[in-house]
Amino acid sequence: MSTLxxxxxxxxxxxxxxxxxxxxxxxxLPLAACLWKAAELSPAEFWAAVWTPRAVAAYKLTFVAxxxxxxxxxxxxxxxxxxxxxxxxxxxRLIDALVDVPFALPTAVAGLVYASLYVSDGWLGQxxxxxxxxxAYSRFGxxxxxxxxxFPFVVRTIQPVLEDLDAETEEAAANLGADxxxxxxxxxxxxxxxxxxxxxxxxxxxxxxxxxxVVFISxxxxxxxxxxxxxIFARLEAYEYREAAAVASxxxxxxxxxxxxxxxxxxxxxxxxx
Amino acid sequence: xxxxxxxxxxxxxxxxxxxxxxxxxxxxxxNPNDLLNVACDPTRELWRxxxxxxxxxxxxxxxxxxxxxxxxxxxxxxxxxxxDGLDGDVVTLAMFPDTDAIRKAGLIAPNWQAQLPNRSLPxxxxxxxxxxxxxxxxxxxxxxxxxxxxxxxxxxxKTSGNGKWSFLALWGAVTQRGGSDDDAIEYVRKVYxxxxxxxxxxxxxxxxxxxxxxGDVHLTWENEAHLEVQEAGGAxxxxxxxxxxxxEPHVAVVDRxxxxxxxxxxxxxxxxxxxxxxxxxxxASHHYRPTNADVAARTAGLFPKIELFPITKLAKDWGEIQExxxxxxxxxxxISGSGVKR
Amino acid sequence: MRIDAExxxxxxVSDRSNTPSLADARGSVRSRTDPAWVRYSxxxxxxxxxxxxxxxxxxxxxxxxxxxxxxxxxxxLADDSDTMHSMFLTLMVAPLAVAINxxxxxxxxxxxxxxxxxxxxxxTTLIDLxxxxxxxxAGLIFVLLFGLQSTAGTWLKAHGYQIIFAPPGLVLATAxxxxxxxxxxxxxxxxxxxxxxxxAARSMGANGWQMFWRITVPNIKWGLIYGVILCNARxxxxxxxxxxxxxxxGGATDTMPLRVEKLIQEYNQQAAFAVASxxxxxxxxxxxxxxxxxxxxxxEKTRPGD
Numbered sequence: 028m029s030t031l032x033x034x035x036x037x038x039x040x041x042x043x044x045x046x047x048x049x050x051x052x053x054x055x056l057p058l059a060a061c062l063w064k065a066a067e068l069s070p071a072e073f074w075a076a077v078w079t080p081r082a083v084a085a086y087k088l089t090f091v092a093x094x095x096x097x098x099x100x101x102x103x104x105x106x107x108x109x110x111x112x113x114x115x116x117x118x119x120r121l122i123d124a125l126v127d128v129p130f131a132l133p134t135a136v137a138g139l140v141y142a143s144l145y146v147s148d149g150w151l152g153q154x155x156x157x158x159x160x161x162x163a164y165s166r167f168g169x170x171x172x173x174x175x176x177x178f179p180f181v182v183r184t185i186q187p188v189l190e191d192l193d194a195e196t197e198e199a200a201a202n203l204g205a206d207x208x209x210x211x212x213x214x215x216x217x218x219x220x221x222x223x224x225x226x227x228x229x230x231x232x233x234x235x236x237x238x239x240x241v242v243f244i245s246x247x248x249x250x251x252x253x254x255x256x257x258x259i260f261a262r263l264e265a266y267e268y269r270e271a272a273a274v275a276s277x278x279x280x281x282x283x284x285x286x287x288x289x290x291x292x293x294x295x296x297x298x299x300x301x
Numbered sequence: 302x303x304x305x306x307x308x309x310x311x312x313x314x315x316x317x318x319x320x321x322x323x324x325x326x327x328x329x330x331x332n333p334n335d336l337l338n339v340a341c342d343p344t345r346e347l348w349r350x351x352x353x354x355x356x357x358x359x360x361x362x363x364x365x366x367x368x369x370x371x372x373x374x375x376x377x378x379x380x381x382x383x384x385d386g387l388d389g390d391v392v393t394l395a396m397f398p399d400t401d402a403i404r405k406a407g408l409i410a411p412n413w414q415a416q417l418p419n420r421s422l423p424x425x426x427x428x429x430x431x432x433x434x435x436x437x438x439x440x441x442x443x444x445x446x447x448x449x450x451x452x453x454x455x456x457x458x459k460t461s462g463n464g465k466w467s468f469l470a471l472w473g474a475v476t477q478r479g480g481s482d483d484d485a486i487e488y489v490r491k492v493y494x495x496x497x498x499x500x501x502x503x504x505x506x507x508x509x510x511x512x513x514x515x516g517d518v519h520l521t522w523e524n525e526a527h528l529e530v531q532e533a534g535g536a537x538x539x540x541x542x543x544x545x546x547x548x549e550p551h552v553a554v555v556d557r558x559x560x561x562x563x564x565x566x567x568x569x570x571x572x573x574x575x576x577x578x579x580x581x582x583x584x585a586s587h588h589y590r591p592t593n594a595d596v597a598a599r600t601a602g603l604f605p606k607i608e609l610f611p612i613t614k615l616a617k618d619w620g621e622i623q624e625x626x627x628x629x630x631x632x633x634x635x636i637s638g639s640g641v642k643r
Numbered sequence: 644m645r646i647d648a649e650x651x652x653x654x655x656v657s658d659r660s661n662t663p664s665l666a667d668a669r670g671s672v673r674s675r676t677d678p679a680w681v682r683y684s685x686x687x688x689x690x691x692x693x694x695x696x697x698x699x700x701x702x703x704x705x706x707x708x709x710x711x712x713x714x715x716x717x718x719x720l721a722d723d724s725d726t727m728h729s730m731f732l733t734l735m736v737a738p739l740a741v742a743i744n745x746x747x748x749x750x751x752x753x754x755x756x757x758x759x760x761x762x763x764x765x766x767t768t769l770i771d772l773x774x775x776x777x778x779x780x781a782g783l784i785f786v787l788l789f790g791l792q793s794t795a796g797t798w799l800k801a802h803g804y805q806i807i808f809a810p811p812g813l814v815l816a817t818a819x820x821x822x823x824x825x826x827x828x829x830x831x832x833x834x835x836x837x838x839x840x841x842x843a844a845r846s847m848g849a850n851g852w853q854m855f856w857r858i859t860v861p862n863i864k865w866g867l868i869y870g871v872i873l874c875n876a877r878x879x880x881x882x883x884x885x886x887x888x889x890x891x892x893g894g895a896t897d898t899m900p901l902r903v904e905k906l907i908q909e910y911n912q913q914a915a916f917a918v919a920s921x922x923x924x925x926x927x928x929x930x931x932x933x934x935x936x937x938x939x940x941x942x943e944k945t946r947p948g949d
Binding site: 058 | 682700777788
């Protein structure tokens with residue numbers, strides 16, 4: 028098809044060169060600048076910049092908080108996705124539309140409002156304080172806001188798959204004597220695991236990079252509530268460019284790996300469906 | 302037809318936006334009456350009032366109303382920003398080394414301190430404590446900060462003027478009362494190991510202490526302390542330790558920028574204005590210690606007595622202070638590297 | 644079905660291609676096969692979660708913005724010149740970044756969806772890269788590239804131009820962060836439509852641009868609008884990257900999200916929420932447009948051109 032298209036359809040040269048030019052100028056060149064700057068450090072200095080106890084604590088927090096949030100989102104998102112596809116109830120359309128709010132709402136607003144809600148005398152925080160849970164300005168707050176930002180991912184990956192599920196398959200299983208629970212675990216669950224996994228990875232990747240909302244709700248305590256991007260920012264403010272670039276490179280490396288993983292997962296998911 | 306019109310409108314909008322953005326990047330010799338004041342963090346409210354009054358004052362004198370924009374951030378960060386291209390006409394930072402760094406980069410002429418009265422100091426200040434209501438941990442003096450149950454909030458000395466002044470106050474509190482250098486090192490090491498958050502600027506630290514309610518004591522500028530307590534509506538109080546550092550925030554014109562932009566006349570008038578009685582009164586009302594002797598005498602009631610030691614008691618000059626305490630690998634780096642998990 | 648990051652809604656729409664009556668019938672059959680207690684508890688859980696996670700915060704934004712009354716709300720927006728400027732700046736920077744990314748998105752989608760070439764998969768992956776980069780890193784790289792520490796920056800400054808600490812830098816940082824949105828939306832749309840109409844147009848003698856404007860663009864118009872809407876929502880709300888490149892000059896380089904942060908730091912909670920409420924309103928409008936466009940998009944994907 029490709030050779031046929033290239034002879035018939037114009038614009039391949041123009042389109043591709045525009046694409047590559049723009050990609051290089053806006054994305055690849057700046058990223059290269061970052062790696063270049065980090066490379067100004069000797070290996071020992073680089074290691075010293077990216078592997079301090081404070082940095083390690085920040086990586087751990089970023090990773091664990093994102094993981095927790097993504098896990099919660101898988102469970103909650105699956106239930107919500109299921110309910111939205113399978114059942115009818117008043118205001119269903121509204122609820123369905125609201126699911127997308129975290130995509131559209133600016134991260135700074137999300138962080139700000141969550142902080143104000145969960146502070147000890149906030150609308151919601153006042154219920155947590157007697158339980159001894161500190162809502163805002165704590166790790167709890169960080170995970171909470173990451174759950175918010177990642178919420179739509181799993182819901183939106185599961186919904187189309189559930190909708191496509193054939194009624195006949197379920198009915199056939201029922202006719203063959205399977206009870207509802209068996210039908211669920213043997214027929215339905217295997218179909219939603221791939222999209223749930225994809226949604227989980229997307230939510231996880233998003234949470235790892237999240238800055239705007241976390242910075243409002245975190246107390247930025249070193250070793251406790253300081254996320255990795257904050258480290259970069261602190262270095263930047265102190266004009267330690269090379270060290271900032273070094274930590275940024277570590278994060279970039281991780282993002283790139285996640286990206287590849289997501290793409291592989293998508294392809295596996297597609298094959299699994301067909 | 303309607304679509305085409307809409308499309309056209311959008312294209313026109315985008316082109317105008319593009320033109321505006323591209324032009325906004327031109328380093329223009331703009332209006333000689335427009336100033337950018339690159340300031341340290343906690344002075345926001347002060348400059349708001351001073352700027353409004355200066356605009357009146359200047360308009361009466363020259364018939365033209367200047368416009369003054371502000372940029373605020375940690376003092377050292379702001380200094381680097383100016384060196385990196387932030388086009389400030391004047392800099393009103395927190396301490397000498399920050400302003401002098403801009404001189405070293407060639408943007409301010411040498412001998413800038415002598416250009417204005419009192420070594421270019423329209424006001425001075427100091428570092429005091431802010432504590433929770435009724436001072437539950439009974440923090441009265443510097444030695445209390447070393448107690449293991451006390452968490453201190455102060456900004457990062459690497460980026461903030463407040464941060465450096467706090468460090469020097471901590472250090473001087475030991476050496477000025479007979480302690481040796483080793484005692485001082487142990488003391489600051491202790492205090493910083495008990496600092497849970499090191500924000501990049503003074504106001505950020507205030508937010509951490511007052512809003513996020515982290516820490517037992519907040520080391521900050523005197524004026525910031527008063528503002529903080531006022532905004533807290535009773536939840537916080539100020540404690541004046543018996544001794545503290547004399548904090549001197551210099552002001553200066555950025556020669557290279559004003560000569561290029563043609564704003565020298567306005568910029569110099571702006572800084573001179575700070576020494577007028579009117580301005581000094583405003584400064585005192587915001588709890589900065591005015592250097593005009595008359596105004597200082599009149600407003601003495603606003604400023605509790607406290608023994609203030611200048612930095613010359615800690616070292617020969619600022620060069621030595623930088624080298625001893627804040628340079629790479631110097632005392633601060635050494636003690637903060639040993640930050641332990643709480 | 645291609646699952647896209649960040650706006651998986653598109654994917655979900657593409658497959659909600661059942662006619663309404665069949666879906667209802669299915670739904671009602673299934674709702675009879677789950678026991679009532681299961682149904683009610685799951686529905687309750689769903690409504691409760693969405694209410695707690697999303698609805699309550701939305702209401703809170705407006706409650707806090709109006710906490711001092713309508714007049715104070717209006718004043719905190721209209722009387723504050725720095726706030727007005729931040730709104731102006733957001734309306735200059737965001738649409739521009741979106742426009743650049745749209746042009747690119749169309750070019751990329753056309754090249755990738757219509758042709759096969761070596762490195763196609765790598766190109767697609769690279770386009771996704773900005774999604775996974777943290778906004779602070781996004782800001783940092785432009786400071787490294789165009790700040791006075793770099794050769795490019797010094798050269799530009801010497802010739803009287805500034806990118807960092809000025810609006811051009813804001814546009815670049817925003818464009819980087821929202822880079823993939825339009826492209827990733829258009830690629831599946833164009834792929835599912837196929838090249839038939841365009842080939843037909845060519846065989847009838849249309850030249851390249853005629854084919855493009857008369858056939859290609861109208862066919863993808865809803866996918867394009869959808870991508871633009873999402874791109875714009877993200878662009879207006881961007882915080883981290885802008886925070887790093889802007890220099891935080893009130894009245895000059897503060898966009899709306901930055902203004903919110905500054906107002907909080909200046910003890911003005913109500914005004915901060917007022918600006919936040921404007922941003923929230925914009926995002927709710929975005930959602931509304933998205934829902935409307937989704938329906939059209941569904942049709943576009945299954946029946947190319949009309």
